[in-house]
Amino acid sequence: MADPMKIRASAKDGVTEVKILMSHEMETGQRKDAAGALIPAHFITEVSAEHNGRQVLAAQFGTAVSKNPYLAFKFKGGAKGDKLAVSWVDNKGDKRTDEVQIA
């Protein structure tokens, strides 16, 4: 199973800043292993963030996003204690959802 994300969300002056780290290989499908065989692509394709159930960001990733992806964004609204959930799926159908309270 995929490892948990690390999500930081903090509200200040009416704006919530979100910083996410995802644990994922982000294999490009262009690398070869020691035996010379192509390592199949394995990467997160979609990420979604919801604040109290309302979507605040939808992202699509290609293989060029770095290993252990980092994503930061800001949205208006959000108060301390509100829920912020982040979900991702990858090209093999693995998925992960984590939730934090806005600080």
Add this chain to the structure above:
Amino acid sequence: MHSIVQAALAAATFGLAGAALAQGSTMDEIAKYREMLADGNPAELLEAKGEELWKKARGPKNASLEQCDMGLGPGKLEGAYAQLPRYFADTKKVMDAESRVVHCMVSLQGFKEEEVTRNWYSKPGRDSDIEALVTYIGAKSNGEKINVPARHPEEARMAKIGEHIFYRRSGPQDFSCAICHGQEGKRIRLQELGNLTTQAGAGTAMGNWPSYRVSQGAVWTMQRRLIDCMRQARWPEPKYLSDSVIALEVFLQKTASGTVMQTPGIKR
């Protein structure tokens, strides 16, 4: 004749100043690159995993590592890494963070040493528990001063051996650690090489590990860093947890003592 020399000198001076200027802005941009990576270090993912491994009952004895003594008493992790390596009376050995955590996994959890150290570093698709645990333990010394005075006779002896290894030239290239890391202002390509013989230089080098290496997408421990240095110097690679590596660590930590740890770090 005289004026030609003067003109040549002027041109040379100008050229040098130009190069220095270009290099200055290159270094500024690299500093900016590092700064942008520092916020959101993927090592934090491993730190969380290490915490889980530390607290979870595992192994044949179904025990957690929470009673592990990293040098400051059972379960006391705050500041422990910054004071390692140190002499442990129970094993009668000078141990670093990695050899000590392996010792705890064997003695408290009942794992076999070969089994624990088999994956002492990670590869894509092959996680390393040691890497995660050491990242977690290291992070508990973030902001702490490195303090390895090496006063115990065994620690002093290891520091001496480490110093000897640091200056000893060997291998097919007749290389020593000191050739790259014994002077100010050296670099390889764009990489500045720290002068590990000074407190500040050793502090910069030691205080950032364990560190996330973006080129491998993995956290490197100090053992891995030093073993790989030896490989790059074309020396025979020492075994994981060997005394030679721990001795070098004692020497370097002693030199770095008084500087503040910033770990987990993030590096190229």
Add this chain to the structure above:
Amino acid sequence: MNLQRREALKAGGGLGLFGLLAAAGLITPGQARAEWNKSAFDAKTIEETLKALGASAPANSADVQITAPDIAENGAVVPVGVVSALAGVEAIAILIEKNPNPLAASFVLPAGTEASVQTRVKMGQTSDVYALVKVGGQFLMTKKEIKVTLGGCGG
């Protein structure tokens, strides 16, 4: 997350992330977005990518900024951010000209989300990086060259 929601996520199968989230009640079906844009991510040139994103001939704009260092110490991890002071930015995309597939990531910004995203990308070599922004149905673009260096033994 409650158990029901977890079960719903598990049962989601081939719905795609947004279908799954809608099924789990995390978002309303109205918020569900398009499927992963395969033709855009598979495109091999900037032109093809823009076409697949429905953004032929975007105008160059000083109102879109790329925040990134001029030099990356390692191409495996290059921090890239896109910021715009324009109101009502609907979508952002990051393209790397010399990568095998230029499109690195795209973002849909619902109303209230600021035009400010940051991520980290892989770059095979020194290249122009493009930021594409969709605002009021129009596409705007800017570019910045990021140099990728080879380091030494690495700290």
